Amino acid sequence: MSDVLKVALLAMNAPGYQSLALGYLRAYAQADDRLRGRVGFQTLDLTTDIDPWWAAYRVLELQPDVLGVSVTCWSARAVYDLCRVVKAARPSVRIVLGGPEVGPIAHDVLEAHSDVDAVVRGEGEATFAEYLRAVATNRDVWRVEGVTARRADGAIVSAPDRALIADLDSIPSPYLTGVMTPVDGAGYIETYRGCPHRCGYCFEGKGYGRIRSFSDARIEAEIRMLVETHDVTSFSFIDPVFNLTDERLAFLSATLAPHARQGIRLHTVEVDIERIDDAAAALLADAGVASVETGPQSVGATALAQCRRRFDPERFSAGVAALRRRGISVECDLIIGLPGDTVDDFFDGMRFCFGLDPGKVQTSTLHVLPGTDLWQRSEELGLIYDAEPPHEIIATATIGYADLRRAEVRATWLQREYESRI
Helix, strand or coil, X not given: CCCCEEEEEEEEXXXXXXXXXXXXXXXXXXXXXXXXXXEEEEEEEEECCCCHHHHHHHHHHCCCCEEEEECCCCCHXXXXXXXXXXXXXXXXXXXXXXXXXXXXXXXXHHHHCCXXXXXXXXXXXXXXXXXXXXXXXXCCHHHCCCEEEECCCCCEEECCCCCCCCCHHHCCCCCCCCCCCCECCEEEEXXXXXXXXXXXXXXXXXXXXXXXXXXXXXXXXXXXXXXXXXXXXXXXXXXXCCCCCHHHHHHHHHHHHHHHCCCCEECCEECCHHHCCHHHHHHHHHCCECEEEEEEECCCHHHHHHCCCCCCHHHHHHHHHHXXXXXXXXXXXXXXXXXXXXXXXXXXXXXXXXXXXXXXEEEXXXXXXXXXXXXXXXXXXXXXXXXXXXXXXXXXXXXXXXXXXXXXXXXXXXXXXXXXXX
């Protein structure tokens, strides 16, 4: 290993997307005085349609001492293939994984994949920076809070969890520091972490006891810089609920409105639609929102209760109508295979959504994700799912395998019929 620790950061994204997570990791570590001059970074934002062996070639070209990889359920299989090839070709490299797919099952990941050296659990910025300091100073990495790793004797050890970063502004902005630049005119904005909801199928709110926000000044600076310096034409907000509070919606609308008047748009921001009235719809329109994404995920009473989701059909319908009056398209999402739902429940949901004429109805099959409530309660709820990522549902206590697959096909046909209407 050279005097300067060479670190490669890799994500395999859906085509057309960048990894904001890698930008945060790199910006945070580069700002650490204890790493300055000791660590050099390269970032590879690749896509899931690239052959893992070719991705491994791209990594090995960089000759890294440490490879950090962000892993989701969609990229995990390709990532594991890549790690195996990279480790075989360069045994000295330390491979560190992080992200929602691996963090909740860190010990299992290391047991199953001998080529992976460590897993960062939970929020990664401070943990990964300390991991790099440990490597650079030849300290035991398995003692780093938030890390699961192998000791010298091969035993897998999990250090205590790391506390969440209290002040999100202490994480340098990937854009303001120049670590990231927008691709194809799209900028990513995160205004807070955590989620006010605790939906059983989602990992978003797990491990976050409260909402933590970036400051208004930080958000304004990122938006202004992206518009003035990089000529972005659209923003993607990764917040789980864009209209988190009335005050926050008003702030974001006022911040974005001048840019919206110049033609900059927001697509498929996620909203709590039951909180939207004409006034909220007007604020979203002023912000340049062209389309939103929302539930109901299910209209079945049993599934809603099992997943801890609320659903008021009258308020939901009113929210869709308010947005449509402002010319904002609504994508209504439904999940096939939620516990307690029957096939009839699922298609009742489709009929409800089509009756609103929202603009788009999107269906997906349940994925029982590690760390979620449904994953923890899968046996109790009668959920049979693929243990390998992306953990798709195989059968439930109320819908068998064949009926699930037939429902998927029928749902796809109905979606296409709706989208092709004149």
